[in-house]
Amino acid sequence: MRFARTLLPLSMLLLSGCVVGPDYATPEAALPAKFSESKAVSAGKVTLNPWWESFRDRRLNDLVHQGMGENLTVLQALERITAAEADVIIAGAGALPSINASAAATASGQDGSYLRRTSGRDSSSSKSLNAGASASWLLDFFGQYQRAKEAAHASLDAAYDDVNVARLAYLSDLVSSYINARYYQEALALSRKNLESRRETLKLTNEIKEAGAASSLDVLQVEGLVNQTLADLPGLETGFHQAANHIATLLGVPASTITGSLTKGAAQPMPRYSTKVGIPADLIRNRPDIRAAERRLQAATASIGVAEADLYPSIELGGSIGATRNFTNAATGNLTSWSFGPSLVLPIFNGGALKARVEVARSQAEQQYLAWKQTVLQAVEEVENAQTALIRDGQTVAALRKVVQSYEQTLNLARESYRGGASTILDVLDAERNVATARLSLAAAIRQLARDYVALNVAIGGGAEIGAPAASQ
The missing domain is CATH 2.20.200 (Outer membrane efflux proteins (OEP))
Known part of the structure; x- marks a missing residue:
C-alpha cells in the first residue's frame, strides 16, 4: 500500500505532462527618451530605407545593388540559415516515434x-x-523536446538576423570604400592642380630671375615645392587602386575588375538630406544585431528547460x-x-552532473542577457557618436570652404605683389602651401562627412532588410 501511494502521484504527474524551465520573457533596458542631439520623435522602421541614394550617385547605386546578392560574407550568412533550419528538424524529431x-x-x-x-x-x-x-x-512529459525545438527556432531567427548584420557590414564597407576611392581621385585632381599652379610660380620666378630681381635660391625653393607635389601623386594613386580593388572583392569579383569603370572619376559623394535618427527605443526594433542577441537569449533560456528535464x-x-x-x-x-x-x-545518483548542467545552462542564459544589454548600449553609443560627428564635421566642411576661398585670393595677391617687386618669393610659396593644404583638407573633410553619414545610417539599422530573406514563422 505504501508503494501504491508513492507510485500513484508520480503516475498522475507523468500523465498530466508539464514543461519545465523558465518561460522566455522579452528583456528590458533602461534607455533615454531621446538622443542627445535630436528630438524625441520615432523614426519608425528604417530597415528598408535605401539611404545611400541620398548621395545621388548612379554609379554607387549600381555597385550597391550589384553586390547585394554577390557579397561572400552575406552568402555565408545565408548558408548558415540552411544549417539552422536543419537543426529545427533535428530538435523536433526527438519527440516523434x-x-x-x-x-x-x-x-x-x-x-x-x-x-x-x-x-x-x-x-x-x-x-x-x-x-x-x-x-x-x-x-516528452517534461517538455525536453519542446524546449529544444523552441531553442532551435530562436537560433534560426538569429541566423536570419545575422544575414542582416552581414548586409549592414557590406553596405558600410562598400559605400565607405567608394567614398575613399572618390576622395583619392579628388585629391589627385587637386594635387595636379596644385602642381600646375606651382609650375606657373616656377615659370614666374625664372622670368623674374632673368630680369635680375630674383636669385637662384628662389628658383630652387620653388623647384623643391614642385618636386614635393610630384612625390605625393604616387601615394594617392595607390590609395585609389586599393579602394577600387576592395570594392571588387566586396562584389565577389577579382581585384582590379572595377578599377576601369571608376577611373573616369566623379565628384566626391555628399549626402543631400539629413537622417531621421529617431529615438533609442527604435534601435531594438531596427538593429539586426540587437534582435539576433535577443534570439540567442531566448535559445539559451529554452536550453535551461532541456537541462532541467534530465532531472526527472x-x-x-x-x-x-x-x-x-x-x-x-x-x-x-x-x-x-x-x-x-x-x-x-x-535518475538517482549521477554525482551532481545533471544539476551542474542546469547551472551551466542558467549561467549561459545570463551571459546572453548581458551580451544583449551590451549590444543595446553599444548601439546607442554608435548613434550618439555618429550623429555628433556628422554635425561637427558638417561645420568643418563649411568653414574649410571659406578657408580655401581666402587662401586662393591670398595666392593671387601674393603673385601680383611678387611680380611687382613688393614681396618676396617666400610670400608666394607660403600662399601656395596654404592653398594646397586647405584644398586637400577640404577634400578630406568631405570624405569624413560622407563616412559619418554612412556610420549614422548603419548605426540606426538603415537598409538592413533590403533584399533579405523572409524570417521563419
Whole structure:
C-alpha cells in the first residue's frame, strides 16, 4: 500500500505532462527618451530605407545593388540559415516515434568424415530468412523536446538576423570604400592642380630671375615645392587602386575588375538630406544585431528547460516484431516473435552532473542577457557618436570652404605683389602651401562627412532588410 501511494502521484504527474524551465520573457533596458542631439520623435522602421541614394550617385547605386546578392560574407550568412533550419528538424524529431525495419538472410553448413560415418550423409546445411520491425517513442512529459525545438527556432531567427548584420557590414564597407576611392581621385585632381599652379610660380620666378630681381635660391625653393607635389601623386594613386580593388572583392569579383569603370572619376559623394535618427527605443526594433542577441537569449533560456528535464524520470514506449523462416535438410518452419512495453528511467545518483548542467545552462542564459544589454548600449553609443560627428564635421566642411576661398585670393595677391617687386618669393610659396593644404583638407573633410553619414545610417539599422530573406514563422 505504501508503494501504491508513492507510485500513484508520480503516475498522475507523468500523465498530466508539464514543461519545465523558465518561460522566455522579452528583456528590458533602461534607455533615454531621446538622443542627445535630436528630438524625441520615432523614426519608425528604417530597415528598408535605401539611404545611400541620398548621395545621388548612379554609379554607387549600381555597385550597391550589384553586390547585394554577390557579397561572400552575406552568402555565408545565408548558408548558415540552411544549417539552422536543419537543426529545427533535428530538435523536433526527438519527440516523434521512431520506427526501424531490418532484414537478414543466412546460410550455414557442415562437411566432414564424422558425418559420413554416423549418418551416411556428406554434409548438413541450413538457411534462414529474418525480418523485423521495431518502434520506440520517448514520451516528452517534461517538455525536453519542446524546449529544444523552441531553442532551435530562436537560433534560426538569429541566423536570419545575422544575414542582416552581414548586409549592414557590406553596405558600410562598400559605400565607405567608394567614398575613399572618390576622395583619392579628388585629391589627385587637386594635387595636379596644385602642381600646375606651382609650375606657373616656377615659370614666374625664372622670368623674374632673368630680369635680375630674383636669385637662384628662389628658383630652387620653388623647384623643391614642385618636386614635393610630384612625390605625393604616387601615394594617392595607390590609395585609389586599393579602394577600387576592395570594392571588387566586396562584389565577389577579382581585384582590379572595377578599377576601369571608376577611373573616369566623379565628384566626391555628399549626402543631400539629413537622417531621421529617431529615438533609442527604435534601435531594438531596427538593429539586426540587437534582435539576433535577443534570439540567442531566448535559445539559451529554452536550453535551461532541456537541462532541467534530465532531472526527472523518462518513459519510453517500445515494441518489436520479428519473423523467421528456417530451411534445413530435414524440415522447414516459421517462427514469429513480438514484444511491447514501457521502460522507465529514473535518475538517482549521477554525482551532481545533471544539476551542474542546469547551472551551466542558467549561467549561459545570463551571459546572453548581458551580451544583449551590451549590444543595446553599444548601439546607442554608435548613434550618439555618429550623429555628433556628422554635425561637427558638417561645420568643418563649411568653414574649410571659406578657408580655401581666402587662401586662393591670398595666392593671387601674393603673385601680383611678387611680380611687382613688393614681396618676396617666400610670400608666394607660403600662399601656395596654404592653398594646397586647405584644398586637400577640404577634400578630406568631405570624405569624413560622407563616412559619418554612412556610420549614422548603419548605426540606426538603415537598409538592413533590403533584399533579405523572409524570417521563419
